[in-house]
Amino acid sequence: QQQVKQSPQSLIVQKGGIPIINCAYENTAFDYFPWYQQFPGKGPALLIAIRPDVSEKKEGRFTISFNKSAKQFSLHIMDSQPGDSATYFCAASMTGNTPLVFGKGTRLSVIA
């Protein structure tokens, strides 16, 4: 119930493509879904987050789509650039003091 399943493990796209990373969760009490971006040698950094009262959120080239009934959410990166090459983690938590549960990560490579 506490797991967040992330796919794919790795992804290679051409520059300008739209990589999509998917996550699925079981616990319907989760109400906070962030995505973190991690570059080699650095700590994860919050990219964008969504709560279940909306189905989509955009910040720049990054979009989260959220499907409450399917218990799934995904990250889309528009017009991807080589600088977007990083590992992306989805996570889930709930209001209160419940720790974030992270997906296993997706290593994205954007090639020119």
Added chain:
Amino acid sequence: DSGVTQTPKHLITATGQRVTLRCSPRSGDLSVYWYQQSLDQGLQFLIQYYNGEERAKGNILERFSAQQFPDLHSELNLSSLELGDSALYFCASSAKQGFATEAFFGQGTRLTVV
């Protein structure tokens, strides 16, 4: 730069030893979280402190302990180290107590147990 400082960046030690990892949170942040990142387990939450008090505990081994000091810096103590403890250890901080809020991660301490 997230504003969270972790020291040391790298640590190599032998099995059975004890080490201390240090974290200075962003200025004004009262919450400190510790995470372990390994290739096979991903990011695992260990423990959280808020304004000096332990608030949440995750998959933290009994050989591990942590504390947050009055100046809000935190230390993670790992003892009786085993090869399997080799991992990246991250500290994160946030202004609020809960997890459903933006947390800022440090650059991590890479621990290698030989």
